[in-house]
Amino acid sequence: MTSTLIWIVVALVAIGLYLSWTAGRLDRLHSRIDAARAALDAQLLRRASVAQELATSGVLDPAASIVLYEAAHAARQAEEDNREVAESDLSQALRAVFGEAQQVEAVQAVPGGEAAARELAQAVRRVPMARRFHNDAVRAARALRRHRKVRWFRLAGHAPFPLAFEMDDEAPVALADRPGT
Amino acid sequence: MKIGIVCPYSWDVPGGVQFHIRDLADHLIGLGHDVSVLAPADDDTPLPPYVVSAGRAVPVPYNGSVARLNFGFLSAARVRRWLHDGTFDVIHIHEPASPSLGLLACWAAQGPIVATFHTSNPRSRAMIAAYPILQPALEKISARIAVSEYARRTLVEHLGGDAVVIPNGVDVDFFAKAEPRVEWQGGTVGFIGRIDEPRKGLPVLMKALPQILAERPGTRLLVAGRGDEEEAVETLPEELRSRVEFLGMVSDEDKARLLRSVDLYVAPNTGGESFGIILVEAMSAGAPVLAADLDAFAQVLDQGAAGELFANEDADALAASAVRLLGDAERRAELRVRGSAHVRRFDWSTVGADILSVYETVTDGAAAVAADESDEPGGLLARFGLARD
Numbered sequence: 001m002t003s004t005l006i007w008i009v010v011a012l013v014a015i016g017l018y019l020s021w022t023a024g025r026l027d028r029l030h031s032r033i034d035a036a037r038a039a040l041d042a043q044l045l046r047r048a049s050v051a052q053e054l055a056t057s058g059v060l061d062p063a064a065s066i067v068l069y070e071a072a073h074a075a076r077q078a079e080e081d082n083r084e085v086a087e088s089d090l091s092q093a094l095r096a097v098f099g100e101a102q103q104v105e106a107v108q109a110v111p112g113g114e115a116a117a118r119e120l121a122q123a124v125r126r127v128p129m130a131r132r133f134h135n136d137a138v139r140a141a142r143a144l145r146r147h148r149k150v151r152w153f154r155l156a157g158h159a160p161f162p163l164a165f166e167m168d169d170e171a172p173v174a175l176a177d178r179p180g181t
Numbered sequence: 182m183k184i185g186i187v188c189p190y191s192w193d194v195p196g197g198v199q200f201h202i203r204d205l206a207d208h209l210i211g212l213g214h215d216v217s218v219l220a221p222a223d224d225d226t227p228l229p230p231y232v233v234s235a236g237r238a239v240p241v242p243y244n245g246s247v248a249r250l251n252f253g254f255l256s257a258a259r260v261r262r263w264l265h266d267g268t269f270d271v272i273h274i275h276e277p278a279s280p281s282l283g284l285l286a287c288w289a290a291q292g293p294i295v296a297t298f299h300t301s302n303p304r305s306r307a308m309i310a311a312y313p314i315l316q317p318a319l320e321k322i323s324a325r326i327a328v329s330e331y332a333r334r335t336l337v338e339h340l341g342g343d344a345v346v347i348p349n350g351v352d353v354d355f356f357a358k359a360e361p362r363v364e365w366q367g368g369t370v371g372f373i374g375r376i377d378e379p380r381k382g383l384p385v386l387m388k389a390l391p392q393i394l395a396e397r398p399g400t401r402l403l404v405a406g407r408g409d410e411e412e413a414v415e416t417l418p419e420e421l422r423s424r425v426e427f428l429g430m431v432s433d434e435d436k437a438r439l440l441r442s443v444d445l446y447v448a449p450n451t452g453g454e455s456f457g458i459i460l461v462e463a464m465s466a467g468a469p470v471l472a473a474d475l476d477a478f479a480q481v482l483d484q485g486a487a488g489e490l491f492a493n494e495d496a497d498a499l500a501a502s503a504v505r506l507l508g509d510a511e512r513r514a515e516l517r518v519r520g521s522a523h524v525r526r527f528d529w530s531t532v533g534a535d536i537l538s539v540y541e542t543v544t545d546g547a548a549a550v551a552a553d554e555s556d557e558p559g560g561l562l563a564r565f566g567l568a569r570d
Contacts, residue, residue: 025317028291032323035293039545122538129345130542133324136342140320143341 023155029141036134043130047123048075088168098172124171138162185269188220189281191238191249208533221251250281269550287318292550293543297326323543331476332455350532356465359437368399371443376408382449392500405431440466448472457481464520469513487523
């Protein structure tokens, strides 16, 4: 009788430890998503800022300036709901403006343009990276949250179900001279 | 930036991953970063100042061959101490899915972790069995890097998730500025790789050689690499054996000079390659490249634009292409120019900047690396609010 009781207690403690460990795992995944999201925000903001700077610098022709300014401004001001669309529009605008190597060379030729072009190239390279890391974290968290033990014992608490950030982040050809991403 | 790099394979044994880590560490130190590499090594091997030994690796059969791996209590303790003493901003683990230091470090660390997946092994049974154990460790990784599109695809299929592709780096100028050697010039074909490893493809080349010599009798084959030379030429008719020269293991300098000297570099590898650094080195040295059409090779050669491809394991196709290229100086010159231009993207200046971008992306808005205490008894107590401090 007592031995049965002891076994039941041992089993319950073991299950409790396992659930606690799983909750810890999930917590770590959620903080990884938060960090990845912060990094993605920072990169998107950096890209929009450099684009806006270039648009207002007078280096580009007026039409290109307006297109780029419009897109960069919209991306910075976008509400959470249509952020993905606004950022995709900015990617498209950047591809339209910096589709040819001559445009990049023209920017590099003016004083300070070298640094601006480098910053922009870095930004369009890092946005897809940050987005990929973010979505990778989201996928891992989703896989764990769909598991029975997490759903039955509500281990995720009140944390919102993580969503991937989907956007068109293809870099302009003239700024990306590398294979793959 | 304080960067900790974890090397899974023995520092004493030369290998692609080890060279990659050595060059990466040199490059990052050159840029003024603070780098520490944790690697398995015998206690009496001389190590560069930035390498910390994680103890001796134990040879065990794994994945079809004998691998030298680190595991067990002592190694885990050393990993923990290294993480604790290092106070790194980011750690970069290589091959985190192999049962060695990489996995241990993944298990023991928390904070920004970057991981590079080098191999693209077909999914093994052990991997499937270990999946539930691997997953909690691998999901700590904040950023994954695959060395090629091919490696990325296998990674996505086997483990899910995604990775960015950053190729392995090469010091292009080291190869481009090497001095050719006269005795290795004039109708020479080069091969570098283990002689006794069939996957490196020397048998395919040996099978094609009689046909190449029949068309172009002046051709010489220069073979650099470890292995039994007698056995390698066994399939070759007696009178042709003199056309093959074995150079044995060559130094980095001689490798560069060899690649600068040859008229054609042949890579007949039959499989098991996820990148093909040797092709990049050959192109850096300006050698026209003829390679098997493995996925990884096709990607490095820009789908055949920067070097020629032949049907894998097809000795006749290899011979035909080699004969055509050896007789066409114009085409070879064209390949030299294209290869040299293409290879710039694999230079450390580009690759290193990309890797640093990854480090900076994951450290944005994240705390520094620390030893993970949550699996310790103290951590559990803390979770229940029972810790003393």
